[in-house]
Amino acid sequence: MDKNNIIQNVDACIDCKTCMEYCDTFMVSNDVLKSPNGRLKIAEKIFTNKEISEEEIIGLYTCTLCALCDLVCQQNILISEIIHSSKMELVEQNKAPLPIHKKIIKDIMEKDNSVNGNPDERLDWLPEEYRDEEVYENKDSDTLLFLGCMSSFRVKESASAAYKILKECNYDFKIFKSEPCCGEYIYSAGNLDLSKKVFQTNLELFKSNGIKNLIVTCGGCLYAFDKVYPLYLKDYDINVRHIIDIIYELENKKKIDLTPLNKSVTYHDPCRLGRKFKSGPLYTEPRALLRKCGIEVKELAEDHNDCPCCGAGSGIRGVDSSISIKIGKKIFEKTQTKEITSSCPLCIFNFRYVNYKTQSEKEIKYVTDYVLESIKK
Ligand code: SF4
């Protein structure tokens, strides 16, 4: 969206405040600067070259870019896109990102991950029984299982379960010994120039390793590789699929045998698998797979397209983790089950953090944990 378009869109706002009722960062903070409506006003100031305060910059950077407000806006304003464009404009004007983003971006460039993980520990998730036989890049396969920062370092069992299930099915794939960050963090922080460089470098890495297909475990990686890379890279022709989509297909082809676990679990839809894709399969497949594992799938009060963000999107935890905790706690309060699951390791990571901080007694598992458990049985 160009500058004139953004200003026109912001001017179209009729101040009905409908969007505010759906925005969790506003609901838990009660701060207008952290509402969709308030953020549009900040955007207008940025694009008309008015002074903006530190609080207003924080207002923008506490948006999770969940895109829930876009669905309810009475004027069909693409609010989250305008918020993201505003961050990019702020970076152009040298007023952003915030120091915490600069630190994490520095880590990404130096350590190839956004979670300050030790690069030497990147493969700690790799199951012991496969270590001797794994040949990494040297395997002759055009499909890469790309684990991403969260699965590799913070929710390691999501990486090992994905790997084990694919191996169990004799699926043809390889992994990299050393994996780059997809760059979504840099992009959502508004640093477009650097993110474009990262996208280009990653594409060259994939091409030089003969990669035509990516399998990802993370909603952020899926969104980046499938939706964002094609916007900025000519000749981008990588086919990207989420691990749940692959496992669902394998199960339909009877490559895996699932036995019932007999439990009830609440499923949470990650924003970057749901609203960002506006597609049915990423809503239906994880639920269908869980049911095939003998699980009664419970829903949140708002689900599918209306599901709230887990509270961790777009680097908000580094800016104000209290908002992430409050949003996660609200979700916990709406669940009827002890166990909560999701198909994004960032959601899992944040829910576990909320669980710890609020001393809740939830059990938080990535979807593939159930699949693996069901196969083992
Ligand atoms: S994208 Fe989400 S967090 Fe950001 S303003 Fe809209 S509803 Fe609020």
Ligand code: SF4
């Ligand atoms: S719903 Fe749309 S028109 Fe109404 S206040 Fe929010 S941005 Fe403005």
